[in-house]
Amino acid sequence: MxxxxxxxxxxxxxxxxxxxxxxxxxxxxxxxxxxxxxxxxxxxxxxxxxxxxxxxxxxxxxxxxxxxxxxxxxxxxxxxxxxxxxxxxxxxxxxxxxxxxxxxxxxxxxxxxxxxxxxxxxxxxxxxxxxxxxxxxxxxxxxxxxxxxxxxxxxxxxxxxxxxxxxxxxxxxxxxxxxxxxxxxxxxxxPRIMPATLPSLFAGIDWERVRRYWKEEGHEQGNGVIRKGIADGMFVQPDPFLVGMSQIGPTVGYLNGGHLFNLNALRCSELSRNVMLGRRIAQDYLAFYRKYIPGYEKMEHVTTASLIGVRExxxxxxxxxxxxxxxxxxxxxxxxxxxxxxxxxxxxxxxxxxxxxxxxxxxxxxxxxxxxxxxxxxxxxxxxxxxxxxxxxxxxxxxxxxxxxxxxxxxxxxxxxxxxxxxxxxxxxxxxxxxxxxxxxxxxxxxxxxxxxxxxxxxxxxxxxxxx
Ligand SMILES: Cc1cc2nc3c(=O)[nH]c(=O)nc-3n(C[C@H](O)[C@H](O)[C@H](O)COP(=O)(O)OP(=O)(O)OC[C@H]3O[C@@H](n4cnc5c(N)ncnc54)[C@H](O)[C@@H]3O)c2cc1C
The missing domain is CATH 3.50.50.60 (FAD/NAD(P)-binding domain)
Structure with a gap:
């Protein structure tokens, strides 16, 4: 150099x-x-x-x-x-x-x-x-x-x-x-880097119905529905670990989802490429939740985060x-x-x-x-x-x-x-x-x-x- x-x-x-x-x-x-x-x-x-x-x-x-x-x-x-x-x-x-x-x-x-x-x-x-x-x-x-x-x-x-x-x-x-x-x-x-995530906010969620679904069908992280979505080709990245959506307002949810694997957060090029990938993946989650889980049908994507969620x-x-x-x-x-x-x-x-x-x-x-x-x-x-x-x-x-x-x-x-x-x-x-x-x-x-x-x-x- x-x-x-x-x-x-x-x-x-x-x-x-x-x-x-x-x-x-x-x-x-x-x-x-x-x-x-x-x-x-x-x-x-x-x-x-x-x-x-x-x-x-x-x-x-x-x-x-x-x-x-x-x-x-x-x-x-x-x-x-x-x-x-x-x-x-x-x-x-x-x-x-x-x-x-x-x-x-x-x-x-x-x-x-x-x-x-x-x-x-x-x-x-x-x-x-x-x-x-x-x-x-x-x-x-x-x-x-x-x-x-x-x-x-x-x-x-x-x-x-x-x-x-x-x-x-x-x-x-x-x-x-x-x-x-x-x-x-x-x-x-x-040897490896813990993945990052680009969190998102969503609105228009019927939380009562969502809760009822998870109670009857099993918790998000142990539930097979994500595997069904992957098998149906809903995701650009087939990630079986769904951290999940948390309620933070009457109809608002925060998605901790969409891992950005092996991202070196000390490289600007990798941050730039992965923030784009994160935004793309957020759209996949939007379509997935709307299609498969009752209560999310009318959900809107409000925004992705302005900072990448770097873990390591x-x-x-x-x-x-x-x-x-x-x-x-x-x-x-x-x-x-x-x-x-x-x-x-x-x-x-x-x-x-x-x-x-x-x-x-x-x-x-x-x-x-x-x-x-x-x-x-x-x-x-x-x-x-x-x-x-x-x-x-x-x-x-x-x-x-x-x-x-x-x-x-x-x-x-x-x-x-x-x-x-x-x-x-x-x-x-x-x-x-x-x-x-x-x-x-x-x-x-x-x-x-x-x-x-x-x-x-x-x-x-x-x-x-x-x-x-
Ligand atoms: C996807 C994800 C989900 C998480 N979930 C949870 C959770 O549910 N609950 C929980 O408690 N924690 C959670 N965490 C962990 C937690 O949010 C972070 O690890 C924590 O916020 C780190 O705190 P910090 O003060 O060290 O750094 P940060 O929160 O990262 O703050 C660092 C600040 O420094 C600023 N900064 C950076 N460089 C410079 C510079 N050169 N000059 C000036 N300013 C600069 C940044 O803009 C930023 O505001 C999660 C993390 C991730 C990635």
Missing amino acids: SFYVLKRNVPIEESYDVVVAGGGPAGAAAAVCAARSGAKTLLIEATGCLGGMGTSGLVTAFDPMANGVEAMVGGFMREVVEELYERKFLGSKVTPEQWRKHFLAWIPFNVEGYKLILDEKMTAAGVEVRFFTRVIDAEADASDKRVKGIVIHNIEGYSFIAAKAFIDCTGDAVLADLCGADCWEAGRDT SRRIKGEYVLNIDDYMARREFPDQIGIFNKFVDIHPYDTSEEEYQRFMKEKDQQLRMNVGESFGIPYGILVPKGWQNLWVAGRCASSDVRVHGSIRVQPACAMMGQAAGTAAAQSIRLKQSACELDTAELVTTLRKDNALLPQKEISSEMTRGSAT
């Missing part, structure tokens, strides 16, 4: 205490919690709204937040859910028991309500938000492992922003990679790598910043029957927590190994592929974001670097801020290790 050397003067802006890249569930939590802790905080978001995959990606349900006995997810995430509920932005059948107690209870929400509440929380906390702005470069000292500043781009052009602390919540570890932090890349460092792309190599042994042992960490219990959800890697059976087995038997069980998410998975003022929260935090299949969902990402934002503010206040942070102090602050952290022992030293 040849290179063109671009020379330009980039304006230097005023500096901040904390800059957060990406405003999904992790970034929104990180920015608000940093600002509430007294840090002058800037949030950079590439799209025009907060919420990430939950809004621009149309993933309109939060994964379970309780373990069947008690709530696991508190803090900022719980605050958002409670406000969505009070303002009638959750599904009409949702009750508080769903996030306080129930096992495997997804929480559907209204996308516009979620956007609005996140906007309001940013304003109330004093976070400066820049939409339609992308982090495109970083100035970092790789030997000292310290980030000096970032380059952003928006309609006003380029600018350079310095800060004391940086939090990467881009989902793809974009900032960490630009800084030169070590990362795993799906496809390069793993880049993850940092952190001070700790959360791994499947920790998961199976239901390990508790002194420095855990959250607890969680989602099953290991690694979607089929292709359309074969063997892959479908592997997926169903993992999900239903081995890699699943029981009622009342959980595992800890330690602080060290948020810190790229050895870095002084860089944190990474959300889908691109440090774990092995299987645990990633559990913690990549919105409530877990929000807990990581809250911890990263709080830690960044603490590091500035107490002059502690990210990789030497007093984690007893962090856990104490998070508990005061309503995080649910039941560990009996806490420790000033983070748990370290990179077994995988």
Whole structure:
């Protein structure tokens, strides 16, 4: 490859205490919690709204937040859910028991309500938000492992922003990679890439009839109707795993369907080709649901998502790598910043029957927590190994592929974001670097801020290790 050397003067802006890249569930939590802790905080978001995959990606349900006995997810995430509920932005059948107690209870929400509440929380906390702005470069000292500043781009052009602390919540570890932090890349460092999906919204659904059908004929994921549709030639891609359609309004549904297999989300050409394929597949699902399932006959396709639903792309190599042994042992960490219990959800890697059976087995038997069980998410998975003022929260935090299949969902990402934002503010206040942070102090602050952290022992030293 040849290179063109671009020379330009980039304006230097005023500096901040904390800059957060990406405003999904992790970034929104990180920015608000940093600002509430007294840090002058800037949030950079590439799209025009907060919420990430939950809004621009149309993933309109939060994964379970309780373990069947008690709530696991508190803090900022719980605050958002409670406000969505009070303002009638959750599904009409949702009750508080769903996030306080129930096992495997997804929480559907209204996308516009979620956007609005996140906007309001940013304003109330004093976070400066820049939409339609992308982090495109970083100035970092790789030997000292310290980030000096970032380059952003928006309609006003380029600018350079310095800060004391940086939090990467881009989902793809974009900032960490630009800084030169070590990362795993799906496809390069793993034999296979978990498929992506382009979700859609549909309207005009008669949910009572749909529910009656599934009750009588069997649940979507175990139902043979999708195989009938495939046999009848309804799909350009014969995928036997139908994740399904969820109710999110009186007549509205969100389709988590149409896998985009082996998509390398770090390649623009693949993103472009697959978003087109996703739109094509959405039309197949529209025709399929209308034809085969009572209640969907008059369904209309409202829109596909403006972000591709990427499940796996880049993850940092952190001070700790959360791994499947920790998961199976239901390990508790002194420095855990959250607890969680989602099953290991690694979607089929292709359309074969063997892959479908592997997926169903993992999900239903081995890699699943029981009622009342959980595992800890330690602080060290948020810190790229050895870095002084860089944190990474959300889908691109440090774990092995299987645990990633559990913690990549919105409530877990929000807990990581809250911890990263709080830690960044603490590091500035107490002059502690990210990789030497007093984690007893962090856990104490998070508990005061309503995080649910039941560990009996806490420790000033983070748990370290990179077994995988
Ligand atoms: C199809 C699908 C279905 C899912 N279903 C569920 C579900 O039912 N429940 C659930 O809880 N979770 C679900 N998930 C998982 C979940 O939605 C995501 O993993 C989660 O949102 C990740 O959060 P995040 O904050 O790390 O990143 P994201 O939500 O991806 O947010 C990242 C944000 O960063 C911005 N960004 C990226 N690069 C830059 C840049 N260079 N500069 C500025 N901004 C940038 C993006 O625009 C985006 O807003 C699903 C995921 C997929 C793909």
